[in-house]
Amino acid sequence: MSGRALTPSAPPHRLPEWIRPTVLERCGSTNDIVKDMARSGAPEGTLVRAVRQEAGRGRRGRSWTSEPGNLYCTLLLRPGGTPQRAAELSFVTALAAGEAVDGLVAAAPKLKWPNDVLVDGAKIAGILLESEAETDGGVAWVAVGMGMNVRHHPDTPGYATTSLLAQGADVEPDLVMAAYACTFDRWYRRWQDYGFAPVRAAWLNAAQGIGGPVTVRLHDRSFEGRLVDLDADGALLVETPQGLVKVTAGDVFFPHAARQTA
DSSP states (O other): OOBOOOOBOOOSSOOOTTOEEEEESOBSOHHHHHHHHHHTTOOTTEEEEESSBSSOBOGGGOBOOOOBTBEEEEEEEOOOSOHHHHTTHHHHHHHHHHHHHHTTOSSOOEEETTTEEEETTEEEEEEEEEEEEOTTSSEEEEEEEEEEOSSOOOOOTTBOBOOTTTTTOOOOHHHHHHHHHHHHHHHHHHHHHHOHHHHHHHHHHHBTTTTSEEEEEOSSOEEEEEEEEEOTTSOEEEEETTEEEEESSOEEEOTTOSSBOO
């Protein structure tokens, strides 16, 4: 793990009181730093943001371009409960990030299963959750990583990406972090109080491609179908000629998109 010593930060934009931010000039991965802090007993609400990440990553180890100007942050949660329930936090985070984007750009953001936020069909943010179990099988903590393209976006051949600036929002990462922290606070409290049902309903309302054709890529095969629903466990339900398929892990692609997102 590389990076300068952690120093308390006081961003100019107000965050919820339980979220305590620290900003690093650079680090390897904010997720790795928060995981180390969690194992050392850091409290829920510990938030680390990096100006630059030198070893950022996404799902399945995919690299995330992490130059200064964008938002790279990880929030430590200690929600308790089972790993299955903790996995619902991916949808909580997507809603929070999408709502933060919605307050800054004209186009309505869409949510792409399992962990992306899109604007005009292009990826603007991604999410990575990592956790550790207690000896009794419960969840000790969850590191909620979120990266958002604020001032620039990677130009990846074959994949559509965008940024807040490209969408007309001339803002800085500190303001975006505060907006995201506030929307996360609202959705996290709602999830804690009312469970997954309102989160699922809101996610479906903002979901990309519901009712339309989709290609699902699993680790060993791909198939096509119609995206019909999100079940009560957060699995994607895809209608195929052979019947309804429940997808718990994989990537989805929308055939009619000019450039795909992943």
